[in-house]
Amino acid sequence: MIPLGILLAILSIFAAGAGATLLLWREAQPMLLGEMFAASWLLGAGVVSLLLAVGGMLCAGWLLIALVGAVCFGLGWIGWRELRGGGRIILGMEAAPPWERWLSLLVLAPIAYIAAVSFRDALAWDGLLIWESKAHQAFLSGGVLPASVFRDATRSWTHPSYPLYLPFTELWVYLCVGDCHQGALKSVLPLFHIAAVALLWSGALRLHVRPGVAAVTAMLMLFIPILNGFDWGLLHGYADLPLAALYLGAVAGVLACQRDPSPGAWRLAAAFAALLPWVKQEGVILWAGLVLQAAWICGRRDWRRTAGFALPGLAVWIGWRLAMLVLEAPQEEVFQPLTWANLQAGLTRLGTVLRFMRYELGLLDHWSLLWFLTPAALLCVALQRRREAPVLAAAIVLPLAFDVIPYLFTRLEPFQMHVATSFKRLALQVALVALLSVALAFGSRREV
Amino acid sequence: MEEEFQGLLRGDATSGEDFVKLSASQGAACAPPPGEFWSVWDGPSGVGGSAAGRTPLLGMLASIAFAWWEPCRHCHYHVLKPLRLISCQTIWCLAFAAFVAVGTRGIWRPGGGFPLKSCGRQGSVDSILEKTLGRPDLEPALSAEIGRLPSGDALLILAPPGKASAGLVAEVVAYLAWPRPVTLVIEPVHLSAASLLPMRERFAAVVLCEVPAPDSFPAGHAFGPALTLIPLTPQ
Numbered sequence: 001m002i003p004l005g006i007l008l009a010i011l012s013i014f015a016a017g018a019g020a021t022l023l024l025w026r027e028a029q030p031m032l033l034g035e036m037f038a039a040s041w042l043l044g045a046g047v048v049s050l051l052l053a054v055g056g057m058l059c060a061g062w063l064l065i066a067l068v069g070a071v072c073f074g075l076g077w078i079g080w081r082e083l084r085g086g087g088r089i090i091l092g093m094e095a096a097p098p099w100e101r102w103l104s105l106l107v108l109a110p111i112a113y114i115a116a117v118s119f120r121d122a123l124a125w126d127g128l129l130i131w132e133s134k135a136h137q138a139f140l141s142g143g144v145l146p147a148s149v150f151r152d153a154t155r156s157w158t159h160p161s162y163p164l165y166l167p168f169t170e171l172w173v174y175l176c177v178g179d180c181h182q183g184a185l186k187s188v189l190p191l192f193h194i195a196a197v198a199l200l201w202s203g204a205l206r207l208h209v210r211p212g213v214a215a216v217t218a219m220l221m222l223f224i225p226i227l228n229g230f231d232w233g234l235l236h237g238y239a240d241l242p243l244a245a246l247y248l249g250a251v252a253g254v255l256a257c258q259r260d261p262s263p264g265a266w267r268l269a270a271a272f273a274a275l276l277p278w279v280k281q282e283g284v285i286l287w288a289g290l291v292l293q294a295a296w297i298c299g300r301r302d303w304r305r306t307a308g309f310a311l312p313g314l315a316v317w318i319g320w321r322l323a324m325l326v327l328e329a330p331q332e333e334v335f336q337p338l339t340w341a342n343l344q345a346g347l348t349r350l351g352t353v354l355r356f357m358r359y360e361l362g363l364l365d366h367w368s369l370l371w372f373l374t375p376a377a378l379l380c381v382a383l384q385r386r387r388e389a390p391v392l393a394a395a396i397v398l399p400l401a402f403d404v405i406p407y408l409f410t411r412l413e414p415f416q417m418h419v420a421t422s423f424k425r426l427a428l429q430v431a432l433v434a435l436l437s438v439a440l441a442f443g444s445r446r447e448v
Numbered sequence: 449m450e451e452e453f454q455g456l457l458r459g460d461a462t463s464g465e466d467f468v469k470l471s472a473s474q475g476a477a478c479a480p481p482p483g484e485f486w487s488v489w490d491g492p493s494g495v496g497g498s499a500a501g502r503t504p505l506l507g508m509l510a511s512i513a514f515a516w517w518e519p520c521r522h523c524h525y526h527v528l529k530p531l532r533l534i535s536c537q538t539i540w541c542l543a544f545a546a547f548v549a550v551g552t553r554g555i556w557r558p559g560g561g562f563p564l565k566s567c568g569r570q571g572s573v574d575s576i577l578e579k580t581l582g583r584p585d586l587e588p589a590l591s592a593e594i595g596r597l598p599s600g601d602a603l604l605i606l607a608p609p610g611k612a613s614a615g616l617v618a619e620v621v622a623y624l625a626w627p628r629p630v631t632l633v634i635e636p637v638h639l640s641a642a643s644l645l646p647m648r649e650r651f652a653a654v655v656l657c658e659v660p661a662p663d664s665f666p667a668g669h670a671f672g673p674a675l676t677l678i679p680l681t682p683q
Contacts, residue, residue, distance in 0.1 A: 113555070121561035122575035129619050132572075137626055146627075154602070154629045155622060183567030216544060223547055225554020236561055237572075368551035373543055376509055380536075442540040 005177030006184050010191070012069055013172065015076025016051075017044020022082040023075075024271055025264035030088035034107075034202025035249075038195040039268060042246055045192075046275040048072065049168035050316075053323075056144035064143045065175050092205040100212040107201050107215045110222035111194050117228070118190040118235060123182060127237020130159050132185065134167035139174040150329040161329045163320055165279040166239040189237065196245035197221055200432055203252030204439040207259065207388065213443025217435055224435075226366045226428055240425045243279045246272045247286050248432040251395045254290065255388045258297050266309065274312035277320065282403075282426060287313045289398040293391045335409045346408030349415055353407045356419045357400070357427075366424060367431070374434040377441035384441075392437050399430050576620055580613045581672035587624070593669050593677050594625050594653075601652030601681065602629040606637050606659045614658035617675055621655050628652075640664065644680075653679045 017040035025031055051068045059067065083089070093101050123132055138145040150160045170185055177184045197218050204214035221227055227241065253269025256262065273290045276283030294309040336342045361371040374396065382389040403426045412418040565575045570587045577586040594603070603625050607618040615634055622630040631651070639656075641664035647654055656676045661668065668678030 119564055119567060122564045122572035124562050124572065124576055125616065128572055128576070129623055133623055133626070136623070140626075148627070152629070154631055155626075157619065157632065179569060181569050182572045183569070186564070186567060186571075220544070220547060220551075222555065223551025225551060228555060364550050365554060368554065369543065369547045373547065376543070379509055442537075442544075 002177050002179075002181060002184060006173065006187050009173040009176035009184075010188065012072040012076075012176070013044035013048050013169070014040050015044070015079070016047040016072035017041055019075025019077070019079035019082075020044070020047055020271070021268065022079040022087055024267040025087070026082070027262060027264040029262055029264065030090045031264075032092040032202040032205055033089055034092070034198040035206065035268075036089050038199035038202065038245065038249065039272075041191050041195040042199075042242070042249060042275070043271055044072075045169040045242070046165060046271075046278060047075065048172045049165050050278070052138075052143065052168045052171060053164055056138075060142040060144045068172065068175075092202060093211040096211040100210065103212040104201075104215040106219040107197060109219050110197050110228075113222050113228065114190045114193045114235075119186050121235050123185065123237035125236065129157075130162060131166050131239055132170055132182070132237055133158055134162075134164065135170035135174055136180050138167070138171045139180050143171065143175055147327050150324065150327040153330060156330065156333075159332065161324050161332060163278050163280065163283075165275060166237075166242060185237065189235070192242045192245060193227075196241060196248065196432060199245055199249050199252065200435060200439075203248060203256075203436055204443065206252060206256045206265070207436075207440055207444065209439045209443035213439055217439035217443070220370075220435060220438070221432075223368050224366075224370055224431065225368065226424060227431065238425070239280050240428045243276065243283055243286070244429045244432045246275050246279060246283075247290075247429060248436065250276070250286075250290050251293075251392075251433050252436060254293055254297065254395075255391055258387055258391060266305070270309045270312055273309065274316050277313060277317040282429065284317055285402045286399055286429065287317070289395065289402070292398070293394055296394075297391065334411055335406060336411055338409065342409055349408055350404070352416060353404055353419055356416065357404070357423055360420075360423050361427060367427075370431060370434055370438075371427075373438050377434075377437040380441035381437060384444075386440070386444075388440065392433070392440065395433050396430050396437065400427065403427075573620055573624065576616065577671075580617050581675055583672045586671050589669075590621070590671055590675075590677070591624050594621075594628070597628075597652040597679060598681055600628065602631060602650060603653055603655060604647060604651040605630055605632045605655040605657065606639075607632075607634045607657040608636060608659060609634050611658055614674070618655070618657045621657070621675075648680045652681050653677055 018036070020043045021031075021036060021039040048068060051071055052064070055064050055067050093104060096104075122128075134145060134149070137149055145164070149155075152160060170188075173184050173188050174180050200221065201214050201218035204217055205211060209217075228235075249272035250269045253265045253272060257266045257269065269290075273287050276287040276290075291306070291310045291313070295303075295306045298305045298309075336346075361367065378389070378393050378396070381392060403423065407415060407419050407423075410418045562572075562575045562579045564571060565578055565584065568574070570591075574585060574587045577590070578584050597603070603622070605618045605621055607614040609615075618632055618634065622632055637659060639659070639662050641662065644665060654677075656668075656678065658674045661676055661678065665678055666680070668676045670676045
């Protein structure tokens with residue numbers, strides 16, 4: 001029964017995501033297979049987790065499962081009708097020479113690797129104690145996270161106020177399987193990794209990168225040790241790679257729209273961006289950066305388009321903050337209040353923080369040459385006079401610059417420990433966009 | 449120095465004091481690891497070596513800039529354009545190859561996590577307990593023991609600071625004890641017969657993770673040498 005439950009969970013998430021994706025797309029331009037697959041999984045997980053969170057306020061148990069299942073397969077049916085009504089999905093390599101099509105098979109390398117090693121390591125640390133534990137607790141309470149969990153001061157180290165994208169996706173797997181089966185999660189989590197590979201490949205194709213280069217760049221994900229289970233990554237149940245994949249989807253969509261205006265791609269990018277604050281608190285920083293980029297692209301005259309991009313994410317973020325307020329969740333005490341005195345005190349740490357960030361980004365055992373190639377790639381894109389250059393640079397540099405601020409205000413002592421344990425995960429969140437910049441620098445023709 | 453940073457990155461540092469010492473000598477600590485990236489790029493041609501100081505990145509950027517520089521418009525189509533294409537693609541191909549070569553070490557390196565022993569219901573918890581406590585299949589016994597305590601009563605979990613494995617075991621015990629309230633104390637503790645009485649008033653049991661139990665304490669259930677659960681109320 002467990003494999004059947006896993007299959008049901010995966011199918012329902014894909015159905016919900018495919019329906020939502022095709023509803024958002026709705027335009028004559030065809031979708032790429034890779035972006036369809038990735039968006040179906042990433043948005044599907046978003047739809048399911050939001051449904052469980054909202055539906056859990058109304059009902060629990062079998063009723064909740066039936067409600068979420070019905071919406072998922074209902075969305076899937078709507079998506080099917082969209083496809084039959086003229087929606088098109090293409091591979092994106094139709095004009096490529098045969099050798100490049102064969103080279104594109106390299107995309108399968110990281111997928112095969114992650115499938116092979118997904119059962120190597122157990123869920124651990126944050127993956128188990130912060131993320132999975134919420135799915136565990138909600139499952140034992142009939143699919144609803146009890147309000148007492150948010151107020152439980154004795155377990156404040158599980159960060160009760162962290163958002164629920166990943167925990168409730170895991171909860172849906174548990175509900176479909178009918179048990180808190182940690183083994184079942186090991187079958188589902190690699191799909192986030194595969195979605196990230198597919199998104200990187202299709203994102204590059206969408207930006208007119210040559211298919212061979214797009215495939216080679218997607219394959220490079222395999223050679224970034226931190227993305228492939230080195231220490232603590234997705235294999236251990238962390239939420240950083242799903243966040244990175246959503247961010248990549250949003251950035252690739254915004255860049256694609258800057259190049260060839262496409263309402264469907266814009267809506268899809270807005271949906272990816274909206275889910276960022278629902279995955280992790282740092283998602284708000286990424287979302288805010290994206291809104292700035294969207295505003296820059298649209299300009300003052302087209303403020304409605306910017307507002308349309310920003311509002312879904314704002315609604316998700318405010319909704320979650322309101323829920324925490326109503327549930328009387330205690331404030332996280334990790335950071336000091338944002339005051340002038342605290343800022344002055346924090347600025348004394350700036351040098352150390354920056355030096356450590358530089359050290360971490362240069363660690364070949366974590367990143368291979370990614371952070372050495374990225375500045376070169378950005379320079380190359382700028383020299384090619386591509387319109388994407390400023391937005392792409394901002395998408396990489398802004399989050400890394402903002403990431404300094406929390407360390408100036410952290411209460412954790414010594415603060416260096418906080419930087420050492422968390423900065424690599426913050427850098428991981430923009431690593432996929434950095435890879436996209438490498439693809440753009442190498443794989444596309446110069447624009448004049 | 450670098451090893452100490454690596455220790456912090458792995459999360460197995462004994463305390464933050466080492467890091468404070470490191471920050472006192474940050475110049476050395478934050479220097480890039482010698483003999484890794486530099487050995488890839490510091491070639492005899494000096495592309496990233498002496499000409500650009502110790503910064504191969506600058507050398508590479510200079511190469512790219514050269515590839516896009518336009519010194520002569522007349523020769524643009526016949527000489528410069530093909531030359532640029534070849535130089536640019538060669539640089540990138542070399543960069544990709546170096547990326548793969550350096551990254552390959554990470555793929556084959558054994559993971560720092562907990563090897564998954566089974567894909568069962570609590571497979572991950574079992575794997576963590578097996579690696580940290582050295583005994584297989586501890587989860588059912590531990591859960592059963594916690595389940596025998598009076599329902600709703602709190603659990604006191606003690607672990608020493610600076611020992612990542614003890615802290616992890618303590619948190620895993622708290623995970624298994626949900627929804628029972630827990631008090632997790634990761635601080636130096638000195639247990640004595642006198643500390644037993646206040647504990648009995650507030651807690652159903654005390655869990656000692658790498659904390660030795662004094663002789664004056666009642667006998668508990670040992671799950672390996674590093675984890676003991678001592679019920680404080682009659683079961």
